[in-house]
Amino acid sequence: MLFVMLPFLVFAAFLLYQASRKIDCPDCGAPLPTLMSPLRKTRRIWRDGGYLCARCGCETDVAGK
Secondary structure (H helix, E strand, O other): OHHHHHHHHHHHHHHHHHHHOOOEOOOOOOEOOOOOOOOOOOHHHHHHOOEEOOOOOOEEOOOOO
């Protein structure tokens, strides 16, 4: 049973690691949100992924650059 669940546990651990990373805005230094409203996303963020800073409106890629 453990061998069957092992790939799912590894995937869940990876998702938890990604969710726990804190990325700061390169312009103002505020922490970028991990969850974002789909109504605030721009076309580029929908297509390429990334974040939109709530404080200054800076668009970043997934790495926060």
